[in-house]
Amino acid sequence: MNYTPHTERDIQHMLNVIGIASTDDLFAPVPESLRLNALNLPPGISEMEAMAFVQSLTDQSETPLSFLGGGAYDHFSPSVVDAIISRGEFFTAYTPYQPEVSQGTLRAIFEFQSMICELTNMEVANASMYDGASSLAEAVLMSVRLNNRTRVLLPRSLHPFYRQVIATYVRGIDLELVDIPWSDSGTLDIHALKRELNDNTAAVVVQNPNFLGVLEHLDEIGDLINNTRTAFVACVNPISLSAIRPPGDFGADMVVGDGQPLGLPLSYGGPYVGFFASRDAHVRKMPGRICGQTTDVDGKRGFVLTLQTREQHIRRERATSNICTNQTLCATAATVYLSSVGPQGFREVGELNWHQSHRALQALTALDGVRQKFSGAVFNEFVLETDRKASDVLTALQHRGIEAGIDLGRFYPELENCILTCVTEKRTDADIDRLIDAWRTL
Amino acid sequence: MNRDKLIFERGAPDRRCVAFPAAVDSGTEIPETMRRDVPPGLPEVSELELVRHYTALSQMNFSIDTHFYPLGSCTMKYNPRVHEKAARIPQIAGLHPLSENAQPALQVIWEMEQVLKAVSGMDGFTFQPTAGAQGEFVGISLIAAYHKAQGNAKKVVLIPDSAHGTNPATAAICGYAVQAIKSTERGTVDVEDLKTHLTEDVAGLMLTNPNTFGVFEDEIEDIAALVHDVGGLLYYDGANLNAFLGQCRPGDMGFDVVHINLHKTFTTPHGGGGPGSGPVGVTKALLPFLPLPVVLKEGDTFKLDFDRPESIGKVSSFYGNFGMVIRALVYAKMLGAEGMRRTSEMAVLNANYIAAKLDPHYDRPKNAQPMHEMVFSASRQKRANGITATDIAKRLIDYGVHPPTIYFPLPNVAPETMLIEPTETESLEQVDDFIEAMIQIAKEAEENPDLLTEAPHATPVRRLDEATAARKPILRFKTNNP
Numbered sequence: 001m002n003y004t005p006h007t008e009r010d011i012q013h014m015l016n017v018i019g020i021a022s023t024d025d026l027f028a029p030v031p032e033s034l035r036l037n038a039l040n041l042p043p044g045i046s047e048m049e050a051m052a053f054v055q056s057l058t059d060q061s062e063t064p065l066s067f068l069g070g071g072a073y074d075h076f077s078p079s080v081v082d083a084i085i086s087r088g089e090f091f092t093a094y095t096p097y098q099p100e101v102s103q104g105t106l107r108a109i110f111e112f113q114s115m116i117c118e119l120t121n122m123e124v125a126n127a128s129m130y131d132g133a134s135s136l137a138e139a140v141l142m143s144v145r146l147n148n149r150t151r152v153l154l155p156r157s158l159h160p161f162y163r164q165v166i167a168t169y170v171r172g173i174d175l176e177l178v179d180i181p182w183s184d185s186g187t188l189d190i191h192a193l194k195r196e197l198n199d200n201t202a203a204v205v206v207q208n209p210n211f212l213g214v215l216e217h218l219d220e221i222g223d224l225i226n227n228t229r230t231a232f233v234a235c236v237n238p239i240s241l242s243a244i245r246p247p248g249d250f251g252a253d254m255v256v257g258d259g260q261p262l263g264l265p266l267s268y269g270g271p272y273v274g275f276f277a278s279r280d281a282h283v284r285k286m287p288g289r290i291c292g293q294t295t296d297v298d299g300k301r302g303f304v305l306t307l308q309t310r311e312q313h314i315r316r317e318r319a320t321s322n323i324c325t326n327q328t329l330c331a332t333a334a335t336v337y338l339s340s341v342g343p344q345g346f347r348e349v350g351e352l353n354w355h356q357s358h359r360a361l362q363a364l365t366a367l368d369g370v371r372q373k374f375s376g377a378v379f380n381e382f383v384l385e386t387d388r389k390a391s392d393v394l395t396a397l398q399h400r401g402i403e404a405g406i407d408l409g410r411f412y413p414e415l416e417n418c419i420l421t422c423v424t425e426k427r428t429d430a431d432i433d434r435l436i437d438a439w440r441t442l
Numbered sequence: 443m444n445r446d447k448l449i450f451e452r453g454a455p456d457r458r459c460v461a462f463p464a465a466v467d468s469g470t471e472i473p474e475t476m477r478r479d480v481p482p483g484l485p486e487v488s489e490l491e492l493v494r495h496y497t498a499l500s501q502m503n504f505s506i507d508t509h510f511y512p513l514g515s516c517t518m519k520y521n522p523r524v525h526e527k528a529a530r531i532p533q534i535a536g537l538h539p540l541s542e543n544a545q546p547a548l549q550v551i552w553e554m555e556q557v558l559k560a561v562s563g564m565d566g567f568t569f570q571p572t573a574g575a576q577g578e579f580v581g582i583s584l585i586a587a588y589h590k591a592q593g594n595a596k597k598v599v600l601i602p603d604s605a606h607g608t609n610p611a612t613a614a615i616c617g618y619a620v621q622a623i624k625s626t627e628r629g630t631v632d633v634e635d636l637k638t639h640l641t642e643d644v645a646g647l648m649l650t651n652p653n654t655f656g657v658f659e660d661e662i663e664d665i666a667a668l669v670h671d672v673g674g675l676l677y678y679d680g681a682n683l684n685a686f687l688g689q690c691r692p693g694d695m696g697f698d699v700v701h702i703n704l705h706k707t708f709t710t711p712h713g714g715g716g717p718g719s720g721p722v723g724v725t726k727a728l729l730p731f732l733p734l735p736v737v738l739k740e741g742d743t744f745k746l747d748f749d750r751p752e753s754i755g756k757v758s759s760f761y762g763n764f765g766m767v768i769r770a771l772v773y774a775k776m777l778g779a780e781g782m783r784r785t786s787e788m789a790v791l792n793a794n795y796i797a798a799k800l801d802p803h804y805d806r807p808k809n810a811q812p813m814h815e816m817v818f819s820a821s822r823q824k825r826a827n828g829i830t831a832t833d834i835a836k837r838l839i840d841y842g843v844h845p846p847t848i849y850f851p852l853p854n855v856a857p858e859t860m861l862i863e864p865t866e867t868e869s870l871e872q873v874d875d876f877i878e879a880m881i882q883i884a885k886e887a888e889e890n891p892d893l894l895t896e897a898p899h900a901t902p903v904r905r906l907d908e909a910t911a912a913r914k915p916i917l918r919f920k921t922n923n924p
Contacts, residue, residue, distance in 0.1 A: 002781035003520050003709075004788040005869040014795040014870065026790040027689050029658035029811050034690040040560050044778025047524045053775065054768070057546035058533035068538040071759055078460045080492060082530075088507030089500035092521050095715035097513075098835065098845050099908075100901040103502035105714035111449050114918040118482035124917050128716070130572040133759040161759055168733070168755035171583055172617030215476055245478045258759060267529070268547040269539030269760025270572060271717030283915065289715070294911035301446060302903035306911040312575070312611035313850070317620045322611035325573040325705070329713030339449050339492055340459045343481040348462040350478075358468035377473050398542055406540055425462060 001044050065431055066403045069381045069422025070211065071132065071159050072272075075239060075349070076426055077263040077333075078340045085333045095289075095325065099304045105328060106303035109291040112335040119241045119338075120255040121248025122277035126288040127305075128331040129274030129323065132258025133162040136205065136235045137169035138276065138287045138321055139254040143203035143231035144175065145285045145320065146253075151176045151200045155188045157210035160411040162235065166205075175202070186214035186374025186383070194224065203231040208247065209240060211411075213381030213420060214374050222250030238262055238275070238334075240379045242350025254278045263337030264330055273330035284310060287321030352425035353380040360423045360432045367439055373418050381422040383408065383415070390419045393442065400438040445498050445902065450919045452495055453487035460489075483923030502902045503714070504844045510872050514815045514847040514861025515606070515654060517684045517706035519789075524776075525710065525769035534768060539760040548744035550768045551737045551761070554721075557774040561683075561782065562700050563693020564723030570733045570762040574681060577701030577720025578612040578648070580733060583754045584699055584724060585646045585675045586616055587731040591752065594673060596645035602631050604654045604851040609679060618645060625855060629655030629808030629817075631665060640672045650679040651695070654851050654861070655808045656793065656815035658685075666696025675699060675728075680720075683707045684789050684865070685814035688782035698725050708770035719766035733757055788866035789814040792873055796864055799877045803884040807856040815863035817856060823887040824858055829894055831858040834883055836905065839898035841879035 006014075011023065020026065027035065045053075066074055085091060089104060096102030096109075109127045116125035129135040140152055152170075154163060156179045167177060178196055183189045188206060197204065204225050208216045218234070225232045233254045234247035239261040247255045260272040278286055284307065292306035312319040341349060357380040364384060365372050373383040386393050390407040397404040409416030423432070471477075487495070504511065511518035529535065537547055555567045571577035582599065589596050599613035603622045610620045621639050624632040630653065647669045651659045659665065666676050678692040678700035684707045692700045704710045704719040712718070724732065734753040735746035746761075777785060790813050797806065797816045804818040823829035835845030847861040864873055886893045898904060 001776040002784050003522065003867045004784055005867065006788050006791070010870040011791065014791055018791075018794045018798045020794075023787045023791060026787060026794060026813075027686070029660050029813065030686065030690050031660055031663065033663065034694055036688065036690055036694075039688045039779040039782060041557065041774075041779040041782070044776055044781040047776065050524060050772050050776050051528065054528045054531060054534070054772065057549060058531060062543075063533055063536065064541075064543060066538055066541070068540050070540055072539050074536070074538065076462075080459070080489060084493070084496045084500075086526065087497070087500045088521075089503045089505045091526075091711045091713050092506035093503045093714045094511070094513060094516055094518060094712040097847070098504075098839070099906050100836065100898050100903060101502075101504035101509075101839055101844060102714075103902045104499035105503055107448060107499050107502070108496070108714075110917075110919065114448075114450065114921075115482070115484060117918045118484060118921065118923065121482075130576060130716075131759040134572070134576070134757065159759075161756055164734075164756040165758065168583065168757055171586065171754065172615055215473075217475070219475055241478065241482065243472055243478055244476050246482075265530075265535040265765075266538045267535050268537045268541075268544065268764040270758065270763040271765050272759065273717075283917070290915075290917060292911040293916040294907045296903040296906050298904055300903050302906045304906050304908050304911050306908065306915060306917075308912070311607075313607035315611070316607045317610035317614035319607070319611040319614075322575045322579060322608050322615055323573075324575040324608050325712075325716045325718045327572070327713075327717045328715035329711070330717055332714065335449075336492070336496060339485045339487060339495075340489070341484070342457075342459060342486045343484045344456075344458060344486075345460045345462060346484060347481055348465070351465040352462055354470075354472065355465040355468040358470040359466065362468065377476060394542075403538070403541060403543070429466075 001046055064401050064403045065434060067405050067421045067423060068403050070406045070420055072266050072269065073261045073422065073424055074266060074426055075261050075424050077337065080340050081263040081333050081336045084336045085329055090332060091329055096305060099302060103303060106291050108332045108335055109328065110303050112331045113291060115335060115338045116275045116277050119238055119246060120277045121246040122255050123280045124283050125275060125277040126286055126290050128326040128328060129276050129288055130327060131270060131272045131274045133165035135256035135274030135276050136162050137166045139233045139256045140166055140203055141169060142254060142285055142287060143233060146231055146282060147202055147229045149200050149202035150174055151178060152202050153178050153180050153193065153196050153204045155180050155207060155210060157182045157212050158205060158207045159211045185376035186212045187216050187376045190220055201230045203233045205233045207235045209237060209379045209381060212374055212383050213378045214376035215244060215379060218247055218250040226251040239349065239353065242346045243354055244379060259334040262334035264333055271327055271330050273327040273334060285320060288323050289326060349425055356425060356427055357423035363432060363436050380424055381420060384419045384421055385417050389416055394419065396442050397438055402435055402438050404435060443494060448919055449485045449495050450921060452491050453485055455486055457486045457488055459487055459492055483921030509842055509844050510868060510876055511844040512846050512862045512864050512876065513844060514863040515681055517863060517865055519709050519865040520867040521709055521711040525772050528772045529765045529768050545744060547764055548737050550771055552739055552744050554767050554771045558702060558721060558723055561687060561691065562723050563691035564700055565726045566729045566732060567721045567723040568732045568736065569721045569767055570758045571720035571722055572758055572763045573716060573718040574701060574703045574720040575608040575612065576757055577722045578608055579615060580722045580757055581677050581699040581701050582612050582616040584728050584731045585677065587754050588728050589645055596643055598643045599645055600639055600647040602653065604855045605648065605650060606654065606681065609648045628810040629653060629657040630659050633661055633665060636665065636668065640668055642672055644672050644674040646675040646677050648677040648679060650681055652682045652685045652813040655817045656812040657808055657810045658813055662695045681706060682814065685786060687786040688779065689786050699728060704766050704770040708773050710766040710769045717763050717766060719763045785866050792864040792866060792868055796862060796873060796877060800880055803881050815861060817851065818860045818862060819856060820858035820860065827887050827891045829887045829891055831860050833894040834860065837883050837894045837897040838879060839901060843876055843879055
């Protein structure tokens with residue numbers, strides 16, 4: 001099966017117009033030494049066979065009851081979200097280079113930017129980034145553009161994959177990454193932060209909630225940084241902003257994160273969408289596409305990609321970033337999600353996450369040999385410590401059809417008895433009971 | 443319905459769309475210093491208002507589904523619906539990236555790696571880059587890591603002057619100085635100019651083939667040998683792979699690192715500007731440096747390998763845009779070997795047919811035989827009537843055609859450029875309609891140039907004031923929220 005509409009008669013006619021004898025001549029510019037006789041791949045198949053293949057992949061697996069979080073979350077996505085982004089006019093369009101025929105995409109981006117500002121309490125946001133990790137890495141690079149310093153403080157409780165992405169992104173520049181430990185309560189060790197903060201610190205990165213699920217004291221951290229030239233970079237779970245005060249309240253310079261919780265499927269890690277918000281004063285140092293409002297020749301309101309002199313297609317090697325394509329369709333999905341829940345539904349989601357996760361936490365820590373590892377406040381994820389190795393506990397629960405959480409020993413050797421468990425609004429009382437009952441049988 | 447409104451300007455206070463069940467109190471409260479008391483200023487609309495609003499927005503777009511979209515270098519081919527269905531199977535769409543039950547996803551990634559190895563001639567791939575530009579970043583980081591491991595302190599990356607802006611931006615981000623290589627009259631790399639830049643300092647050459655003029659770099663084997671002779675590596679920007687899919691392979695040309703845009707050649711949807719997917723392939727010598735994890739097959743099972751001490755690290759939160767990889771795999775399986783060859787044949791046939799028909803009406807700055815796309819120029823129209831590439835692009839909209847890519851390649855390389863890529867999924871009738879529109883516009887440029895300079899005429903908005911947008915930026919809707 002292929003998607004070319006050409007009949008033999010079409011092909012003949014076109015060859016005649018071009019003035020060549022066969023389709024083979026179309027490749028005359030390719031030296032003979034490079035021409036392939038055959039491609040080492042199987043013959044094509046029909047749609048029916050292709051779908052049977054995809055189905056066969058999933059036949060083997062039963063969907064377990066999942067309490068996995070750690071940067072990707074199983075939230076409810078209203079039907080309208082997929083219905084809207086399944087419209088061909090959205091998903092088969094390209095980057096809105098021609099604004100007159102792209103007002104739909106441009107308006108959706110403008111709404112996305114506005115909603116991200118509302119969520120984070122920041123002044124300006126861009127049209128989206130690839131994902132949470134690359135947004136955070138770009139924020140670190142931007143902090144260096146703002147103050148020309150060469151030292152960045154990262155919490156050890158930052159998502160370990162995000163930490164790795166930052167390290168990869170800064171390979172080309174001379175930047176020192178310093179890890180700040182966590183305190184006994186699981187929050188950033190503020191004393192260690194004070195010790196490490198100096199005149200050469202480009203940025204302090206804070207993740208909220210952090211990878212241990214613990215909510216940070218953004219007020220204290222803000223007080224420490226706000227009167228310095230060090231950038232305050234916050235990486236947040238956007239769903240938490242339904243219930244938790246946003247970093248914009250505490251003087252953050254950049255707020256980034258992954259928009260996946262806002263209505264996007266888990267899809268084995270992507271496509272997700274990064275968001276990137278900052279202050280008006282920093283806008284010309286920001287990476288990525290930005291949509292702005294203007295008027296047309298008749299005075300009508302319209303929208304365009306703007307501030308493009310920051311970008312690679314104009315500035316080439318002096319651009320603020322090499323980012324070109326971003327994740328517009330995913331940003332559109334998040335925009336529809338936020339429009340559909342509205343302020344009241346968003347608050348309800350936040351309350352459900354808070355209370356369901358805390359009820360699960362209470363029930364789990366009532367079990368023999370299960371303790372809450374960190375005393376700090378949590379939003380919808382928490383660390384359980386058991387008397388056994390986390391991997392053994394998780395494997396046993398896996399056999400009972402439950403993915404109870406993430407083995408933290410994978411990332412932190414001293415937490416090998418610890419499990420990161422997430423409870424979203426989708427986990428019902430019956431789900432929690434099933435987890436408790438299974439755990440009792442271990 | 444007033445179609446100009448933003449979603450924030452619709453609805454009314456306390457109007458609801460989606461509601462959730464009430465929470466059962468856990469007896470725990472959010473600490474006061476952390477609790478959000480002022481909700482974000484989100485829209486308050488009914489579900490019908492929401493659906494009408496976004497349907498109206500969608501109707502303001504041109505898209506492949508609605509219009510011919512010959513946007514050069516973007517490969518806007520048809521996006522088959524079966525791909526969407528496959529990616530939405532609940533066990534696939536609902537799979538958590540840290541799940542232990544990930545065999546189906548790992549198999550998809552591994553199988554797609556085999557496809558890309560076959561079409562590129564590379565020895566291994568990473569699927570972590572989520573777009574072409576991130577693929578470039580990974581590719582150049584791999585080259586840097588390779589040289590570092592060899593103990594070579596190299597400082598320069600060579601890039602043709604006609605290259606996409608992401609190429610120099612990428613090299614700069616990776617810490618390299620960029621030197622531009624001139625193009626010849628035919629639009630290919632000027633080998634003599636290349637020679638003057640080749641020193642021990644050269645880490646690599648970034649090349650698109652066919653290049654951004656749509657012209658095949660027929661001296662590529664010599665170029666590769668020259669770069670390899672000074673210890674440099676060759677980077678292949680796969681933006682234009684659709685031109686010779688199944689006909690020849692970058693690996694055989696001497697490229698060491700390639701990125702392939704699944705959203706171009708393998709037709710995963712462009713989504714209004716993403717999500718994309720830019721897997722990167724390398725030859726054996728660079729395999730140890732690939733981002734972690736990579737997918738391994740052991741017997742009948744697949745696993746993620748994180749134990750890669752020489753890896754450059756990670757560039758994605760997880761493993762890249764998996765949802766695009768499964769779409770691409772379905773496409774590759776359905777096409778098979780012959781379907782891929784047919785794809786590039788028909789893409790190049792459509793392009794050459796357009797070139798032949800438009801040659802009498804427009805200048806073509808680099809007059810070599812094109813592959814899957816070609817660059818025309820409005821220079822003749824500009825000299826005669828002051829008509830620019832922009833004017834022609836905007837007038838095409840009146841004819842129901844999405845404009846080609848304009849002013850790329852950049853004006854310092856060729857003036858008033860229009861990069862036209864029809865792709866293989868367009869029929870002869872559609873291509874003829876486009877040609878007819880272009881010829882008509884060339885006539886209008888002489889007889890009634892105002893028709894062009896005032897175009898487009900019937901779009902939701904007409905030409906926009908981009909200068910004011912940049913000078914006095916309005917970048918968000920201001921709600922009344924405190």
